Amino acid sequence: MTNEQHSTPPALPDVxxxxxxxxxxxIGxxxxxxxxxxxxxxxxxxxxxxxxxxDLEAVALSEGLSEPVREANARSRGGRR
Known part of the structure; x- marks a missing residue:
């Protein structure tokens, strides 16, 4: 058996x-x-x-706070980021 067969699946993040x-x-x-x-x-x-x-990585709260601002700005520009 190889190491790949013994690897554990990634942990599921908490709700x-x-x-x-x-x-x-x-970010979600x-x-x-x-x-x-x-x-x-x-x-x-x-x-x-x-x-x-x-495919998931934890995000700092400060980084997450800026995402809604970027999305609002994109909407105001007609969807362009």
Missing amino acids: GSLVRDRWNGR VVMDRVSGRVALRPQGGGVEWFALPE
């Missing part, structure tokens, strides 16, 4: 945690954990999306 989805760069709040995937929602509300636990 309410603030994380970054490295796959798409978005963990809403649920379903079948090994994690349901995320933007901090200010919006449409949930699913991510794999290995």
Whole structure:
């Protein structure tokens, strides 16, 4: 057996945690954990999306606070970031 066969799956973050989805760069709040995937929602509300636990990283609260401001600014510019 190889080490890959003994590796443990990544831990699922706690509901309410603030994380970054490295796959798409978005920051979200963990809403649920379903079948090994994690349901995320933007901090200010919006449409949930699913991510794999290995694509997630914890985010500092100060970093997360700036995400809703960036999203509001993008909306005011017609969606451009």
